[in-house]
Amino acid sequence: MRDARELAGLQDFAPVYHPAGFDQELRAVLADVQLGRWLAARDLLVRTGADWALRTSRTQVLAAAAARTDAVEAWLSEEPESTDAVVMRARVAVERALQAHRAGEATVDVLEREARQSCLLAAQRVPSDPVPWVCLLALAQVDVDLQCGEHWRAPGEEMLPAGPWRLLARVGERDPVGNREAFHRMMQFFCACPHTSVADAINFARWAMSWAPAGSPLRMLPLYAYMESYWRHRRDGTLDALQHRQWSREPVIHYARGAFHGWNGHLAPSTSVVDLNYLAHALWAGHQYVDAAKVFQALDRYATRLPWAYVCDDPGNAESAVREFVRVRAQCLTTTRTRTRPAPKHRLPLI
Structure with a gap:
């Protein structure tokens, strides 16, 4: 009963959407x-x-x-x-x-x-x-x-x-x-230019992450590039089963772990709420629930439309994206609390 009540409370959570984020x-x-x-x-x-x-x-x-x-x-x-x-x-x-x-x-x-x-x-x-x-x-x-x-x-x-x-x-x-917006603008160019492609954006993101120091927001770039690839296949009707599972397989899971371990957990006014939403999603989709829960806890009530609108049941419905965020957050936090909860003590029977 306690787990059911706890899950219901988590699913009643109301996220906050604000462009200022932590600032x-x-x-x-x-x-x-x-x-x-x-x-x-x-x-x-x-x-x-x-x-x-x-x-x-x-x-x-x-x-x-x-x-x-x-x-x-x-x-x-x-x-x-x-x-x-x-x-x-x-x-x-x-x-x-x-x-x-x-x-x-x-x-x-x-x-x-x-x-x-x-x-x-x-x-x-x-x-x-x-x-x-x-x-x-x-x-x-x-x-x-x-x-x-x-x-x-x-x-x-x-x-x-x-x-x-x-x-x-x-x-x-x-x-x-390493200016965060500048590198994202480069990725947007590669995705938009008719002479380049999302594959080029992925290569660029992987290159940037290869030298980005711990704590750098550039470590998040591959998560955006792979999500953009996923979304374009979904939008165009060319999505296959392997792409549904890409976050739990190499190389995507490697980049998600690298982004998480490179994240120092420190929240500054310039920390991107969007970055942490992408990171939380990638960890959850890669079955890294404990780490994903840590990111959700850092986010507190802050959410963003993406990436949840790209992976929810109805991408054109804003409420569907909200529900996806709330559902994933509840699953991660509930799973983590269940794993960390101490086992009940068994009393010896009286003779």
Whole structure:
């Protein structure tokens, strides 16, 4: 009875979906930005300083919210010399171009050119900042015809595909520890470009993980690449039984274990909630329930739409993805508690 009640309680769990994730300071600022206010965002970026991982994640989330308002335009009109405002203008311009590209809008070419100019201006104004170069990397996926030579450069190592390697190098010169968003933008390019493929994205992710140090978010990259491969086969109706079981077989289980053992368990404001959701899924699907439970415990109530929408019963139904997250979390936590619960003590019968 206790196990049944415990499982029912876990399945009643209500996850939290929020773009700020573990970044409590950012959470408070986002509400202002969504209302078109910019003062709190300015102060937040001043406090962020040259913490490039945090600056990259914060400007990305802020831009997604600011793209639907005129907050950054108002900021620039009030403080035209603010370098943070210039960088945020580039961020917002790129976000609007990417949204237009995904929606197939006719304005995408104009928005892409405007975004590129904003990025180049920001790179000139703040030469030490990796964010403008991350923005240029993000724009590479819009260039499906490879009109820009920067988007088709030979890699520095064999067995890797051509792509915007020089832009990635520019980010690395400024953020040498391995900028999470920059590497994800490279993978998105390989998945989107008609001259490359998901297999190229997998090779790129495996290469990055091969040298990423412990604690680096780059160790999570193969989990994204293999999930993208799985999803495309499912979407196209070409999924086979082996792909259903890929997370419990080599090489995927090797990468899931490597990502988990490279994760230091430390939660910082820049820690990606999406990364931990992908890691929790990969460990669960690979029957590593104890390790998956540790990730779910670290996540607390935070969930993301992906990867659960790719593996749930009805990918087009948001509630189906929520149910999948809750079900998997409950299974991992229940299994772990059952295994770690001490065995009952048996009393000797009275004579």
